[in-house]
Amino acid sequence: MTARDHTTNLLLQAAGGDRRAADQLMPLVYDELVRLAQQLMQMERAGHTLQATALVNEAYLKLVDQGRAD
Numbered sequence: 001m002t003a004r005d006h007t008t009n010l011l012l013q014a015a016g017g018d019r020r021a022a023d024q025l026m027p028l029v030y031d032e033l034v035r036l037a038q039q040l041m042q043m044e045r046a047g048h049t050l051q052a053t054a055l056v057n058e059a060y061l062k063l064v065d066q067g068r069a070d
Contacts (some may be wrong), residue, residue: 006028034052
């Protein structure tokens, strides 16, 4: 099974209410987003202050309604 298949299976299980799958899914997705952000940040000008993890965290805050998400 590929990493993509594994992630997709976890997503489907989490959507079906499987809390353990959600707990496994979140670190996988977060780590991949940080990795992608790090790659993109390498193309930015030298001396910028934004970090990849801050970029991912900010994106999460914009995507999720904090009043409704647990």
